[in-house]
Amino acid sequence: MWLMLFIVSIMWTTNKCYAGESPESIRNEQGLMMKSFMNESINPCDNFYKYACGNWAKHQTFEKTNKSFGIFGVLTRQVNKFIDDFILFNNHTSATSEETQKILESSEVKKVQRYFSICRQQKKLKREPYIETWNVPGGWPVLNSSWSDQTFDWINITGQLKLIGGESLIDVHVGPHYENATRNTIYIFPAAFPLFQPSLFEENLIVKQIVAKMISLVIGSFGLDELKLNKTVSDVLSFETKLASVYLKDEEDEGEYDRLEDMTLEALQEIFPDIDFHRLLTIVSGQEISKSQMVTLSNGWYFENLMDLLNETKSEDLANFFLYRFGLQIGVLQPVDNYCRNEVIKHMGFFLGYIYNTAFNNERDNEDVRKLAQSIKSVFAEIIQKTDWIDSDTKAEASIKLDNLLLKVGASEDSLRFSEIKEEFSLIDFDPNDYYRSYFKLLAFSVQKPFRTLNKSNDRSDTNHNAATVRAFYSLTKNHLVIPTNVLQKPVYNFYFPNSVKYGALGYILGHEVTHSVDGNGRTYDSEGTIRQWWTEKSEEEYLNRTSCLTAQYANYTPNFLNASANSIGASTVNENIADNGGIRQSFQAYKAWFAKHPDEQETLPHLNLTNTQLFFLSFAQFYCQVTKPGSSLVSTLTDEHASGKNRVIGTLSNFEEFSKEFNCPVGSKMNPAKKCRVW
Template sequence: MELSSANSQPIKKNSVPSGCELGINERTGRLQWCPGYRFVKVLFVIPAAMLPVALLFLVLTRFNVVGSVKYPDRQMNYYPDHSNQLEEIQARCKPVRSTLSEVLDVEERDILRDLRTSFIPSKHVIQVLPADCAQPERYDGLLAIPDDPSQSDLVNIYRSKRSATRQRQTRKSVPQASTWSNKGSSESIRATQVDIMKKYMDLSADPCNDFYQYACGNWERVNPIPKDKAGLDTFEILRESLDIVLKNLLLETRDGSLVDIENTLATTLKPIETEHIRRVRKRIIRKRAVLNKLVLKAQIKKMKRELSTHAALDSEENNAETKARHLFISCMNYSLIEKRGLQPLFDLLQSLGGWPVLNPNWQSDNFDWLNLTAHIRKFNNDILIVEWVGPDIKNSDENIIQFDQTSLGLPTRDYFLQASNKKYLDGYKQFMIDVIVLLGVQPEIAKQTAEEMIDFEVQLANITSSVEERNNVSVLYRKIILENLHEEIPEIDWTRYLSIIMERPINSSEFVVMFALNYMKDLVLLIDQTEPRTVANYILWRFVRHRINNLDDRFLQAKQKFSNVLFGREKSPPRWKNCVNQVNANMGMAVGAMFVRKYFDENSKRDTLAMTHELQQSFREILNETDWLDTPTKRLAEMKVNAMSLRIGYPDFILSHKELNEKYADLEIAPDKYFENTLRILSHIRRTDQNKIGQTVNKTAWHTAPAVVNAYYSRNKNQIMFPAGILQPPFYHRYFPKSMNYGGIGVVIGHELTHGFDDKGRLFDRDGNLYRWWSDHAIEAFHQRASCLVRQYGKYTIDEVNVQIDGESTQGENIADNGGIKQAFRAYTKWLSEQTDPDVLSGETLPGLNVTNTQLFFLNFAQVWCGAMRPEATRNKLKTAVHSPGKFRVIGTLSNSEDFAREFSCPVGTAMNPGDKCSVW
């Protein structure tokens, strides 16, 4: 059929159609309706023509035939345009410096929340977060910017999905430690361990004079302290190995390979061929009758594809492991962090009412310090008032709101109050000045503000209680309803404060536990006597000092200067280490799931559980042999041992994708919003914490990430926990002799078990309640034995800094060390006595080490504590730590051990076998 006229009249001479058909105007190329004269044009022509034209337009639009589609010619957000993806990646992934925080950047409450002990000092980390640089959100050639703004969200979803799945070249994995890859024969594993142990030993040293020197004398020569660390010990090396494993897991793609950002090539989308378009047009012209069917089929396919894509996107976005990887991406995306600059921080501060030091026009008329601290608490930061929800220490089945005194900007109050610490206080003040100047304030104003804040914090430190004053938790504890608390401290509106934090009304009849009543009374007096501008500056400084972890390198360099003063660290660690630590600290269960699925040896869980039961039996035997405990107290103590719950490796729920995803369901993570991701995580932690109010305590729950190198005992749950990360050499390997495993993880088990009966653990009964269940006679006998350890360790001096150990502060850990090794050796010798197979017995030593199987037990125990620390870090540790330095955890423990002295034939009177020994358990 022809359409011969300019006005597209559909009638051809001598060929008038009897019906209605579609035709193409040869001049315009447009599809038009060709009605016959038997149709009523007014009623049918216009509406009948619009439908097929619209359908055809949709089809042609899909093939970019018609319509003016706008394509962006540059990156929309924060990235400059680059000629290819490789160039862009190279520009973004430049080497950067970051920092691992020491003890000052932990945004968690280190007060009485879980009353938990750890085998070693926890690795404190700031909240940051997963793996190498991410692909930026770039234009996808198949997706045009819609004219309809309502469609922009869908476009962004598609962009994010396609960016995340863009094809990349891969590189080979970083070599894994054989212990995590489960590779190697028994012989090769043992031979490797022998080489390591011999390197550390000083065979010229007399084990009966200084066993630490004998076991670890060559440590510092073999392992010099890196410039980016305050110290290096066995645990740090294990963490380094584990961090590499976690980094690779966070970098892994679906096929198991690693993303190679530096060498990833851009994926070029092929343009639609003109010939293809022409064929489509011809087909439409020829197949007019099937036009509607074609359009309908295409629309159905499109809808199915969109539904499938949306389902995949929803699944991917709600996946906990994907969220963890996005956190890592946002942390590693330094180029974007740098481009965004200070605006995210400024916006946050503005939402909190503004930081006076940044705003000369700040007015104090409407300043409300309680309101400000409550809103900052919503980001899981406790400033001036520490608040949390957790088990009531006198009723461990009940979650209750609890309050305590503030933490400070330096490790302890002594840093502010003792003149000998002026160096550290000056360094802290300079840190304040540097940060404020970087935010755009004149140096003179920054200095004056810093001095005012320091003066305020010194006064704040003065009203806090010392560690020694807080040893008796029973004296600190006070359960009270909010209404009565308000009567005692009317200056603080407790219900308003809690309502802001919990984002719901709080009843004044709600019970809370207060651990620092006198501090709160002094706090309101101090605030009343201080200029509001200074109080506001201080509160926001304490918040900002954590937020600079999410800013560019200038702030991290300022932080590094302060770390050098405080810890002696010469440079910041690589950024990836910081990011790995942060994602593990904040999404530990998601990271743990990845780790456990790929690397965890289930044999270690079974062996550790069996060993734990053996050590429990050892403790029962030791308990029954004691002559200083009365029978009723012994019976209750045995009941507590029997009631101890064990958590080994990981919680089962992390292997269920559904349950794991539910844990992080309300957490939104974007790969390009590091600053906001951190705030969201802090809010998520706070919500999880606060939502426990009114719920029964779940004593089976895990509160520790599986992929960490440590072990824990919870006093108010009477629970021992051994995460998967510690079940590695030198603590455990399935191919190690039992002597080494008992001297490694066995001692750790005994250590944590003994914590239930140390100076603080003994105050809690088998259900985890603070309760006086010991007789007066037993308490007095315990104190006599514990005071022996206090005196013993108090005499040890660290020569490098000429400072003595605080025997009082470390007594709990020292009791646990001494009890743990005694139980572990007893369990090992009992196991040994039950073996009759000569091959098993001959396998209890290591070829190449000239030690017996029982000596190997003690040697492995000692080498766990090999290490070295910079003088500044040593001073800080001695001021704050509850653990003795590693050297004295070896010397102090073994010099009290009759078993050690016998196995090494040490004469009585030698340093390692003194005539007078201390023993509690």
């Protein structure tokens, strides 16, 4: 009980820390916590994940809506508790700072509270109210026996789905221009394929079975008879399978649109006369888009193949496909309070995160983390210069990119000002008495928000992220690394943790994100966030040779019945695996350099019979302790761009010689295989 209270409970004080904490008590609690998660009966050389995390599940409560619950889940609970207590349920007291108190009493907070309130009061765990309010002209064939395709308009429905964040056939969004990241462009892409990679539809029957089950659950929630349900599921699955094949470009199909290409909207319309892009952009943007507007097209061959598919598809089947994708997008199964809170966090996080930052930003912590991040960045620069498989030209470009990489730690000085928040909030047009109408208005606000930046210049220092979401990230187009305030909390970070623990968890995160600057995606962007080929052909070839080792290694972690898909899964997670393996090496090297200069520092923790360097690796591994919901691991394996927590620990450490030295793992043991993979 004491452990859960320690992790989850938040005792707010005016100096923004835990009541009564001291350096000694913090280290004592951290040592007890880390020890409680371990299963010390496991040989660390056999399975370090089980050794580090074997008892994690015993100390966690698991919400039914979660697929898995790890350290980020702990941090998210802490943020959610603040949002619940201080914003949504209006339980804040004079214990908060004067500045925070002023914001909590603002009309903007009252607007958030009103939306949350009507959501809790009116939301039903059914899809019908959403369908009724969405009110697409003509309705849906599976729900209307007199449905006619005369009013069916696939362009309109595609746009309306995009307005609620759904994916269907075509994606449009505003982002930094690929050749000049200081300005924006409208991108027109194939819509992201939900749940699974398109290639898996051909490779594995299990994927089709899972998708069929998903379609059945969504469509079946409308109360169809068994015969009609089975036919609809079969028709929608057939279309999904054909759509997946549209994404798979034939080697012979080397069309002139197989790249990013700028053109006017009018010129685009001439190339694809059967797709009304102008009307689609008008729907999604919420404003009239000039036909002379420059847009950026990606993968033109996809749109050619898409029209072939649509021309051979019955309108009824296409409409039912859209209804399925709509049902997939709206969340109706979560407990109402959780769902409603998640909605305000997702769409109003720029404001909720601002309040959280105001309450918890600590410049002492920010400066501590900046120093840690700078040490890791410097180590990575050294590693690149010493790497013998990339040539001098590529090294020079990589050095420029690292030199220009911006570190954004905590609530940075260029965060949104409250005046900007108020201006942004004035654009949200809620219906204060109707949740469902407000829901669609809020989602449209989020989707249309980037279009207001179309003609504005970009500054690399602007983060503009959802500060209420717990995540650290690297931005390709801005070449900056963001570590928000909500990550700089226990149990991941505390100013008084020994550096062995700081570098093992937070330092590894920093190294992981820095490595993304030169992974499979990062190496296609230069120091200014522009897409440019700055790797030489020789360095490129050597890079691919090394990544193939990681692809094969992580493919071996997939279940036996997924062998046909193993290579695809290994390839889909390879960028994250590169970042994991590079991040742990950078952080360990940076920590060793720091400790060499501070040998008298107390770098162990009470209750743990481990050296400082062993503690480093334990801190890393426990960052990935997870409780996984039964039945969800298969979907996660097939859809996540990350390997599982277990495989991230085992895969990363089994490639790292320094880990084996610290725990005396003999060559040939499971955690110290003779063959190791390394990129950086």
